[in-house]
Amino acid sequence: MRVDIISIFPDYFTPLDLSLIGKARTSGLLDLVVHDLRTWTSDVHRTVDDTPYGGGPGMVMRPEPWSQALDAVGPGTLIVPSPVGKPFTQADAHELAAAEHLIFACGRYEGIDQRVIDDAAGRMPVREVSLGDYVLFGGEVAVIVIMEAVTRLLPGVLGNADSLTEESHAAGLLEAPVYTKPASWRGRDVPEILRSGDHGRIARWRRDQSLLRTAERRPDMFAAYPPAQLDRADRRA
Numbered sequence: 001m002r003v004d005i006i007s008i009f010p011d012y013f014t015p016l017d018l019s020l021i022g023k024a025r026t027s028g029l030l031d032l033v034v035h036d037l038r039t040w041t042s043d044v045h046r047t048v049d050d051t052p053y054g055g056g057p058g059m060v061m062r063p064e065p066w067s068q069a070l071d072a073v074g075p076g077t078l079i080v081p082s083p084v085g086k087p088f089t090q091a092d093a094h095e096l097a098a099a100e101h102l103i104f105a106c107g108r109y110e111g112i113d114q115r116v117i118d119d120a121a122g123r124m125p126v127r128e129v130s131l132g133d134y135v136l137f138g139g140e141v142a143v144i145v146i147m148e149a150v151t152r153l154l155p156g157v158l159g160n161a162d163s164l165t166e167e168s169h170a171a172g173l174l175e176a177p178v179y180t181k182p183a184s185w186r187g188r189d190v191p192e193i194l195r196s197g198d199h200g201r202i203a204r205w206r207r208d209q210s211l212l213r214t215a216e217r218r219p220d221m222f223a224a225y226p227p228a229q230l231d232r233a234d235r236r237a
């Protein structure tokens with residue numbers, strides 16, 4: 001997968017040199033290039049913003065540097081993190097993991113001139129996405145989150161692909177609690193069933209815990225869970 005990230009703060013992305021994303025880059029599974037938007041400015045001050053038409057606080061990112069940057073690195077699937085974007089979900093991560101070329105545009109200030117996004121949409125798929133109902137300083141942190149969510153789904157990046165099937169949101173439910181040694185810790189014991197060796201009962205316990213946790217913590221997810229995927233034992237949980 002090829003990924004281009006465009007930002008006025010390219011140093012924000014040094015974490016993408018680390019851990020499994022860093023390994024994916026060195027192994028060639030991920031071809032990631034981070035660009036400084038100011039590369040595509042032409043004035044001595046390398047200006048990327050200007051005052052908003054219609055007045056109002058703050059500054060807006062000018063269209064010219066962005067249009068030249070996107071012309072240089074595109075076309076691809078353009079992702080623009082934004083407070084007005086569609087909530088980003090695990091399903092979106094799976095869709096983006098299937099793309100050949102992702103381009104991330106990191107907004108700052110009050111955002112990017114809307115014409116940049118409208119113009120790009122005439123040449124490539126564009127997704128404006130939000131991480132949640134809160135506002136960040138800019139798109140950079142959202143891109144790091146999305147890059148983690150997407151890259152870990154790429155074949156060969158995670159050592160054990162089985163992790164992807166049991167984890168939260170993978171099957172539309174929250175995962176069961178996990179435990180490791182010691183069996184007793186500060187007077188708290190690991191649930192006996194997990195030490196029973198009875199894999200059938202362990203699987204049932206985990207499924208029940210997953211259903212209960214989802215019902216308690218994410219009733220929205222629980223309500224959306226397809227009834228057809230609930231078996232008879234589930235209905236007793």
Ligand SMILES: COc1ccc2nc(C(=O)O)sc2c1
Pocket residue numbers: 081082083106107108109110111112129130131132134135136137138139142
């Ligand atoms: C100006 O660019 C921004 C500003 C805030 C912001 N907040 C996001 C979020 O997903 O919460 S993405 C994003 C982009």
